[in-house]
Amino acid sequence: MTAYVKRVGDLTEPVELSAAQVAEKMTSTVDSEFDPVIKPSHYAGHTGIDCKTALESMLGTEAYVSHMQACAFKYIWRWRDKNGIEDLKKARECIDNMISSIEGDGQ
Template sequence: MEYKIVEDGKKPVDMVNHPPHYQSKSGLEVINVIEAFTADLKGIEATDTGNIIKYILRWPNKNGLEDLKKARFYINHLINHIENKTESD
């Protein structure tokens, strides 16, 4: 496992398996939220939804506005996919 010492020098952080920008203060991890909410989705719908969740949940602790724009990209991509799917049905 790769560890990085946080700035206070007291607590080792596993930046590969449990990075702090993917955890809530209670310890809930983004990967578990994504898995729960995409379990019944397939293909691009699962991928886009997972990315939307990821970027929305991490934006305050990682890349700020850039992550919000990434979430918007995946939301627009998913909307276009759903609209095209609906039109072809």
């Protein structure tokens, strides 16, 4: 095991990908695997670990729920001026994440 854990849940040394390999991986999965509200591709990380999962693991449930509450507030605050209905859906997703975390259902 290395002295520095580089990825959540994976203690192996990371495999370095070229820019072309990263682009290929992202473009090959964007249409089928990602959703702009529920699972945006820019939150997948280079290993595919979901940002929400890593965040809850790092913060713990109470702080994660507080973070999701703040995010929901942000989306509700700006929805008319930025992304419209998509921001309301994102706020709902944050609230659903809060409920799942509190109930212990996972993602």
